[in-house]
Amino acid sequence: MSVECFVTGGTGFVGQHLLARLTATGHKTWVLMRSPENIGRLRQQVERLGGNPTYVHPVEGDISREELGLSEADKQRVSSAAVAFHLAAQFTWGLSMEHARAVNVQGALRVARLAANQRIRLLMVGGYMLQNLTHLASIGVDHERPENTNWPAVYDRVGGYEGSKLESHFSVMRYMQEAGADYTIVHPATVCGHSESGHILEGQPLAELIRNLAQGRFKAVPGSPEHWLPVVSVDYLVAMITCVAFDPLMANQQVLALYERTPNLQEMLGRLANMLGVKAPRRHVAIGLLRWLLSIPGLAARFAISAESLNFIQTQRFDMRHSKQLEQRYQLTHPDMARTLENTVRYVKGYFIN
């Protein structure tokens, strides 16, 4: 059965792959675009990724504007959507709290409002740190009573991007529950390239990590041998997103999209370095010390690493039982992740490293 879908963030990395998958399976998509004049380029990209470009239609808008900045005619168009996929976010380090909140928190609430008013499902993409309850407690998020959280203090600790992703998650859930509306949330680990083509966009955290390693900027492994950076392939992620989005049993549910056998960070850096033909860092440096070093003016830029990115390197392992049940229900498996990383490295080397 094909339905119409509304998608925010369709021009981004995960969004492009989501559009390819939705349109390849016959779904017409309305894509919220800040620059709809780029629709030709987006359609070409969707086609390259295996989708059907004739099913991709732009609506001009911006999640930081009231009612998403949609014209009356476009509101009418998106009113035929059966699912609203919310992926748009300012995904960058160094955001001010005001800016991050205006886009990532208020923007998510605007998309939630649209979905609730139309009585359609909201499929929102969160992040795996939202399932790391130890981490949430350590940074002052009261996940059982989020309204008791001192959000400015959380933003101070983890930065604008992560602070706003956490706040938007709890704000949207509360809003949807109060509105009696239907939502499903997928929490991805750090996303790596497509398992076959290795396709990834420049600026993605994993692409930057590979580039930094290639350029010899990794002098030591952040954290201990227990630290890891869980990853997931973009194709597994969008497969999980589309399966849960249309599953009535997933109303008001959340799921992690994460490859639990991701090796520890030392081993992952070793494998990536091997593929790049560079020396792998061996010594460890404590995260706290590294964070302090990065606060020294100029050092963060020299190492091309932001203290905010260190929040995602953790020792916590996750309860994957729900994800596994869903994998069985949808007959979904992770691709060969060693090969996926290899293809991602090849892609980054070919396109982003000169």
Ligand SMILES: NC(=O)c1ccc[n+]([C@@H]2O[C@H](COP(=O)([O-])OP(=O)(O)OC[C@H]3O[C@@H](n4cnc5c(N)ncnc54)[C@H](OP(=O)(O)O)[C@@H]3O)[C@@H](O)[C@H]2O)c1
């Ligand atoms: N990639 C990861 O490793 C990862 C991991 C966990 C969670 N996530 C989450 O997954 C989602 C997608 O991530 P991604 O990696 O695909 O991000 P991305 O490549 O940075 O794409 C971000 C998208 O958001 C759009 N956007 C930004 N500000 C907007 C605004 N004010 N109004 C409308 N659209 C706006 C961008 O549109 P323009 O083309 O106009 O800039 C772009 O389409 C995000 O919610 C992110 O937090 C990603």
